[in-house]
Amino acid sequence: MQRLSGLDASFLYLETRSQLMHVIGLFEIDPSTMPGGYRFxxxxxxxxxxxxxxxxxxxxxxxxxxxxxxPVWIEDEDFDIERHVHRVGVPAPGGAGEVAELCGHLAGQTLDRGKPLWELWIIEGLADGRVCAMLRMHHAGTDGVTGAELLAQMCTLTPEPPELDAEKVGESAGPSSRVAMAAGGAVNYFVQRPLAMAKLLPRTLSVPVGWLRRAQQDSAMPAPFRAPRTRFNAPITPHRSIAVTQLSLDDVKRVKDHFGVKINDVVLAMVGGALRTYLLEHDELPDRPLVGMVPVSVHGADEKDLVVEGTNKVTGMFTQLSSDEPDPVARLQKQAELSRTSKEHHAEIDANILRSWAQFAPGTTLSTVMKIYGDRNLASAHPPVFNVLVSNVAGPDFPLYFLGARVTGVYPLGPIFHGLGLNITVFSADGHLNIGIVGCTDQTPDPWAIANAFDDQLKQLLAACD
Structure with missing residues (x-):
């Protein structure tokens, strides 16, 4: 029996029928490489x-x-693979649009909490003879880094099946014990939490003080609830719209080297440019820059005694996006400066503050508040916390084989929230920059326009290099 950390459990408490807290990996695979041929x-x-x-x-x-x-994790003694791995055919003609529409439908379904919180959909019938695999996992059990580690366990360097790790085979979450669960929970709640609170408050007070000091020097990252309102910042429904695109990583590195910036600066500049294009086409571009929230992994960070070990080890960094700049080169240069300011500010904040406070998340209360928040459309009653969530995860720069089939694309798709209805996740692998876009269909029925704008943004930057 393994107790969830507060941050892991928070993704359970935040989930409602409209606000689904699972993450998705969409794999494009070539089944012709499978030893002995492909069969489901x-x-x-x-x-x-x-x-x-x-x-x-x-x-x-x-x-x-x-x-x-x-809550706690326990071993599923009645595990059945047929309850997790499914087969489905994509509608004709089996193009990218049909795959995305099917995945959007699957992404809008809840995961059954009575079994391990994941499922794998094998999608057949693509026009080019390839196959897609859609893996859904609840965010309570994975973050960007652990997701990449799970990818490494399902993928290999060759098509041949690997030997299994004997130590992992013997690892178990253990059985349930209601007495131990209740007793351990009582000790945590009545003894550990008050002590943790006494230590946490002094560390937390320095955060707003440092933020105010930096704001006076014009060197602070944007504060929450200061973003301009866009169509993405409204209550969401369970309906999901998905689009993906794949760019050359060499082209992105060429832009990075030419202008002396970082890959993440290029990514954020393309996000700002793509959203600028999209909102201009809808005559909705705000006068002020958009604000993005960038998840930052704290795997490997020095952990304080207030932090409980868990799967999710992440915090968030706010940064302005240079969406108000019309010139692509000036937009990239401005984004590099904005990102640098946010990184310097974020580096001053204790990386484990969010995880420490998450330990105090009240399950029943938070779930009830979240349901009321969504049902009453309260996301429209206050300024947006931020405009778009942007993740950038580095993967392996070599070919991979998913269960024996060559991987030709890996597209990560993250969750969206009430008032924060757009998630753009980037995953670099095998010479490609794979971009997954998730929105609420009622807010963003045409996410392919954003995906296509990424292609245009990179072309403009490459032309500037020439």
Whole structure:
């Protein structure tokens, strides 16, 4: 039995029927590389074999009315691969649009909390003879870094099936114990939490003081609730719209080297430019710059005694996007400066503050508040926290094989929130920059316009290099 950290559990508490807290990996694969040829039953059998060495895929949630702390993970003793790996055909003609529409429908469905919180959909019938695999996992069980680690366990350097890690095979979350769950929860709640609060408050007070000092020097990252309102900043429904695009990583590096910036600066400049184009086409571009929230991994950061070990080790950095600058080169240069300011400010803040405060997340209360917040459309009653969530995750720069099939594209797709209805996630792998875009269909019915704008943004920057 393994108790969830406060941050992991918060993704459970924040979830409503409209605000779904799962993350998605969409794989484009070439089945012709599979030893012995492609068959769905082979894919499912190989997935079942590898899960023996992936403990995160074998655990499920458990809780008790007597438990006043966060839920726990336990081993699923009745694990059945057929409840997790499914097969579906994409409608004709089987193009990218049809795949995205099908994935958007699947992304709008909740995961069953009575079993391990993941599922894999094998999508057949693509026009070019390829296959897609859509993996959904609840955010309570993964973040960007751990997701990449899980990818490494499902992917190999060659098509041949790997040997399983004996240590991982023997790893288990353990059985349920209602007595231990309730007793441990009571100790955490009545003893550990008051002590943690006493230590956390002094560390937290320095954050607004430092923010105010930097704001007076014009060197602070944007504060929450200071973003201009856009169509993305409204209540959401369960309906999801998805689009993907793939850019050359060499082209992005060429732009980076030519202008002396970082890859993340190029990515953020393209995000700002793409959203500028999209909002201009809808005659909705704000006068002020858009604000993005960039998740930052704290894996490997020095952990304080207030932090409970968990899967999600992440904090967030706010940065302005240079969406108000019409020239692509000036936009990139301005973005590099904006990003540098935000990084310097963010580096002064304790990386574990968010995770420490998350330990105090009240499950039942937070779930109730979140439901009322969504049902009453309260996201429209206050200024937006930020405009768009932008993640940039570095992956392996070499070919991979997913369950024996060559991977030709990996597109990450993150969650969206009430009032924050656009998520753009970038994953670099095997010489490509893979971009996944998720929006609420009621706000962004045409996400392909944003995806196509990324292509245009890179072309403009490359032309400037010439």
């Amino acid at each position: 039953d082979k894919i499912r059998a190989e997935m079942e074999r590898r899960i023996a060495a992936i403990p995160a895929f074998r655990r499920k949630l458990d809780n008790s009315l007597l438990n006043i702390d966060h």
